Amino acid sequence: MSHTRTPVVTGWFAGEGDDFRLLGTRCAACTSVFFPREDTFCRNPGCDGGALKEVPLSRRGRIWSYTDNRYRPPAPYASDPDVEWQPYTLIAVELAAERIVVLGQGVPGVTVDDLAVGMEVEAVPGVLNEDAKATWTTWHWRPTGVTA
Amino acid sequence: MALAADGGDGMTGEVAVLGAGMHPWGKWGRGFVEYGVAAARAALADAGIGWRDVGSVVGADTVRGGYPGYVAGATFARALGWQGARVASVYAACASGAQAIGTARAQILAGLADVVLVVGADSAPKGFFRPADGERPDDPDWLRFRVLGATNPAYFGLYARRRMAVHGDTLEDFAQVKVKNAALGALNPNARYRKRVTAEEVAESAVVADPLRLLDICATSDGGAALVLSSMDFARRHGAADPVRIRAVSTVTPRYPSTVLDLPDIATDSAVSVEPPAHTFRASVALAAYEEAGIGPEDLSLAEVYDLSTALELQWYEDLGLCGEGEAAKLLREGATGPGGRIPVNTSGGLASFGEAVPAQAIAQVCELTWQLRGQAGERQVPGARVGITANQGLFGHGSSVIAVR
Numbered sequence: 001m002s003h004t005r006t007p008v009v010t011g012w013f014a015g016e017g018d019d020f021r022l023l024g025t026r027c028a029a030c031t032s033v034f035f036p037r038e039d040t041f042c043r044n045p046g047c048d049g050g051a052l053k054e055v056p057l058s059r060r061g062r063i064w065s066y067t068d069n070r071y072r073p074p075a076p077y078a079s080d081p082d083v084e085w086q087p088y089t090l091i092a093v094e095l096a097a098e099r100i101v102v103l104g105q106g107v108p109g110v111t112v113d114d115l116a117v118g119m120e121v122e123a124v125p126g127v128l129n130e131d132a133k134a135t136w137t138t139w140h141w142r143p144t145g146v147t148a
Numbered sequence: 149m150a151l152a153a154d155g156g157d158g159m160t161g162e163v164a165v166l167g168a169g170m171h172p173w174g175k176w177g178r179g180f181v182e183y184g185v186a187a188a189r190a191a192l193a194d195a196g197i198g199w200r201d202v203g204s205v206v207g208a209d210t211v212r213g214g215y216p217g218y219v220a221g222a223t224f225a226r227a228l229g230w231q232g233a234r235v236a237s238v239y240a241a242c243a244s245g246a247q248a249i250g251t252a253r254a255q256i257l258a259g260l261a262d263v264v265l266v267v268g269a270d271s272a273p274k275g276f277f278r279p280a281d282g283e284r285p286d287d288p289d290w291l292r293f294r295v296l297g298a299t300n301p302a303y304f305g306l307y308a309r310r311r312m313a314v315h316g317d318t319l320e321d322f323a324q325v326k327v328k329n330a331a332l333g334a335l336n337p338n339a340r341y342r343k344r345v346t347a348e349e350v351a352e353s354a355v356v357a358d359p360l361r362l363l364d365i366c367a368t369s370d371g372g373a374a375l376v377l378s379s380m381d382f383a384r385r386h387g388a389a390d391p392v393r394i395r396a397v398s399t400v401t402p403r404y405p406s407t408v409l410d411l412p413d414i415a416t417d418s419a420v421s422v423e424p425p426a427h428t429f430r431a432s433v434a435l436a437a438y439e440e441a442g443i444g445p446e447d448l449s450l451a452e453v454y455d456l457s458t459a460l461e462l463q464w465y466e467d468l469g470l471c472g473e474g475e476a477a478k479l480l481r482e483g484a485t486g487p488g489g490r491i492p493v494n495t496s497g498g499l500a501s502f503g504e505a506v507p508a509q510a511i512a513q514v515c516e517l518t519w520q521l522r523g524q525a526g527e528r529q530v531p532g533a534r535v536g537i538t539a540n541q542g543l544f545g546h547g548s549s550v551i552a553v554r
């Protein structure tokens with residue numbers, strides 16, 4: 001069994017620990033930011049198009065809204081049907097500098113009772129699932145303990 | 149009211165609704181073609197039109213019936229018996245039915261067909277809607293399941309929590325939407341759920357996606373709906389002197405940057421380089437319909453809105469301009485959107501009572517308007533209904549709003 005750490009999607013995030021960042025792209029012509037990254041065209045209808053360069057997104061943002069999955073999501077979400085389902089949170093986070101809302105899973109152990117709209121969270125590396133091929137990595141949102 | 153039939157040609161741009169029909173919603177376990185054909189036959193009978201007199205068939209596609217579902221127009225035409233009609237099939241997620249109506253209207257107004265049959269039907273899977281199989285990292289719908297496990301109810305939960313935080317909506321408000329719609333659905337022979345529901349029953353149902361419970365979220369259903377549309381000239385020749393008329397079909401797309409997280413997206417557009425538009429996507433769908441029809445929310449007798457969740461019904465009140473932003477729960481509590489209220493919403497019972505049969509649902513909304521505007525809605529009837537609106541939103545930037553008058 002290989003345990004190579006492999007991002008669940010290539011190029012959406014990078015770094016470890018405090019250096020972890022979500023990665024988007026920015027249009028050189030109009031400064032629009034895209035996440036998930038756009039690498040071939042700028043989606044601003046008022047832009048003739050410019051080079052799209054990779055940019056790290058703000059590490060911290062504030063909760064726009066949140067929910068949880070009380071039931072096992074269908075495939076392609078990976079989960080072992082023989083293991084009792086453990087709900088996890090989904091958090092939509094507003095990044096002020098980029099004026100964008102990005103959805104992600106909350107870190108394991110956090111429940112909806114720990115969350116509030118407006119609360120500060122930060123992007124941290126996380127593990128989505130492990131299988132025979134790899135340990136699939138992702139981003140998680142973790143409360144910083146700072147409340148609006 | 150400025151909307152009385154003028155006895156002449158009517159407003160340019162109007163088409164007549166000659167017939168409406170449905171196959172009842174449920175979990176019947178049969179193929180979508182059967183539901184669509186039953187609905188089509190019911191609509192033709194209601195219109196008093198023979199199948200051979202239909203010049204064009206527009207089918208709203210289902211992605212769950214294999215190839216026949218992707219070419220729904222032809223599938224229904226073949227099942228009814230090939231008779232040479234022009235055919236089209238459209239797919240626009242939850243707005244497929246409205247786009248089918250829009251396509252039919254365009255053909256009629258362009259003079260390509262006098263009578264068009266619009267049909268949508270679905271045979272729904274068990275449990276959550278899920279993406280198509282295979283490893284497809286270029287598909288946002290596949291990605292949201294693979295990377296986040298973000299089901300449709302998870303998005304509904306996000307919207308509901310946001311309303312609670314920003315507008316002060318409560319779980320009790322959400323429950324009261326279900327109570328209202330279940331009571332109306334109990335009166336509708338085409339609804340799947342025909343039992344009244346109490347607020348306590350909503351509160352006791354299992355949480356699916358916090359803060360929403362099972363009874364806050366619409367199910368997925370089998371069902372079929374159909375309309376027979378015609379030119380105003382044909383309607384008059386056919387003896388329909390005062391038919392229900394479709395005055396607007398809005399199918400506009402969002403404007404960049406769209407700053408409300410929409411299914412199946414993982415993020416919104418960034419508003420860093422371009423200021424967001426004045427109206428959200430949902431509101432802009434309704435505004436385009438009002439503009440096309442030359443009316444405003446104050447002219448409405450009733451509205452059929454896409455209550456994928458109880459909280460989303462409240463959101464539509466604001467997006468349709470039935471009240472100001474943040475005032476939807478107040479409007480509900482006052483009884484304005486219930487039977488006998490100023491602007492009854494989801495007199496059919498809504499998705500809460502039907503469950504979603506995707507390509508049929510936006511057509512079913514117009515069926516309800518038709519019966520209401522004709523005064524044929526039985527115990528659900530809104531007295532003296534003259535103007536109705538539908539509103540709907542689906543994945544991938546699709547939305548629709550249809551305005552019908554009589």
Ligand SMILES: [Zn+2]
Nearest residue numbers: 027030042047
């Ligand atoms: Zn650009």
